[in-house]
Amino acid sequence: MPSRSSSRYAVLGILSLEPMSGYDIKKFIETSVAHFWRESYGNIYPLLNRLTDEKLVRRRTERQKGKPDRHVYSLTDRGRAAFLEWLGEPVKEDAVRSELLLKLFFGRHLEPGRLEVHLEEYRVVQTRILGALRGTREMLEAHHAEHPDLRYWMLTLRRGELVARARLQWARESLQDFRRPGNKEKES
Amino acid sequence: MPSRSSSRYAVLGILSLEPMSGYDIKKFIETSVAHFWRESYGNIYPLLNRLTDEKLVRRRTERQKGKPDRHVYSLTDRGRAAFLEWLGEPVKEDAVRSELLLKLFFGRHLEPGRLEVHLEEYRVVQTRILGALRGTREMLEAHHAEHPDLRYWMLTLRRGELVARARLQWARESLQDFRRPGNKEKES
DNA sequence: GTCCTCATGTAACGGGTTACATGATTCT
DNA sequence: AGAATCATGTAACCCGTTACATGAGGAC
Secondary structure (H helix, E strand, O other): OOOOOOHHHHHHHHHHHOOEOHHHHHHHHHHHOOOOOOOOHHHHHHHHHHHHHOOOEEEEEEOOOOOOOEEEEEEOHHHHHHHHHHHHOOOOOOOOOOHHHHHHHOHHHOOOOHHHHHHHHHHHHHHHHHHHHHHHHHHHHHHOOOOOOHHHHHHHHHHHHHHHHHHHHHHHHHHHHHHOHHHOOOOO | OOOOOOHHHHHHHHHHHOOEOHHHHHHHHHHHOOOOOOOOHHHHHHHHHHHHHOOOEEEEEEOOOOOOOEEEEEEOHHHHHHHHHHHHOOOOOOOOOOHHHHHHHOHHHOOOOHHHHHHHHHHHHHHHHHHHHHHHHHHHHHHOOOOOOHHHHHHHHHHHHHHHHHHHHHHHHHHHHHHOHHHOOOOO
């Protein structure tokens, strides 16, 4: 009965695609799953050491000229097994915390215009996210059309897009609602 | 330039509505902002002590028969000021982490049917959330129609609904997509 | 000349959860 | 009889981020 940090399974999963260094893992995350997952070096490197100690991962060191040694990690059989086991387990629902909504909840105490600024910033962020998702989608369709994992990647992308669109819609609606002045109380 | 833990501002904000005990705060959170914010007692109680030390909050003790003393906390002027300052500051975007999407991303390695199970569970959860949101909305409209904060509470509810609907739609779509067998590769 | 990329790591801290401990009262 | 509610708290732990340190080579 595993079920540990999640980060570890993210790392194991990525290493199941191909052997990589910690640095590569970070880059990979940033260009593929960044819309729903992030890791910092300060988490990745110590984690890789722990995984090595636990024999879930194997380290091969490549010496390089002018650069630090490069540690390339690959999954062991135990690592793959642990990963697969985690994969099938029920999903732990993730923590819900939205600082934006928290502020809006108390929005009556905001100075005039400030609520709209918060919403507007959010709208911009969501728009940017949507653009990034579209970019990723096009990239995948162009360069990885035959990749066996494509279907699953698209699945996650699609969720990102739908949710971002919903958030965007909400931001727009709400801005309209709050920018119209005669609207302090319920609409009539 | 404050900007500390967020939890502290959640607590200060709630106390700005009316004086309460730690226990009350927890209850309040569960019945009003649970869809985007949660706190545990293990966080609330120590936090209230710290806030008291920092004079952001004042403690009044009510003795009770057969129950532990009840500590009722209220905002001090400094507390209110700190809260208002935080309220106007730019929103820190919250951590993105979805264990579900992480598993789906690696979905090719799931045993047959397991992916659908994950999706189906998610669908159920989102449906339940939607129901709860509707319940809250109706309760608010019935019992707090005149509350000066209603507009802001509705704003957050609306976001919850739109996002939950988007997630639901995605879950349904994806289930259809994956339950249809002749569909292992791209649709044709 | 300066910035970016490659590449690894550590230390300090932050912020939070879970589980445990306690115990009377009231509801079913 | 047993569960839920009221009510507070602590200790252990976990998980993660930020900031710092180091340094060569290539791009502009």
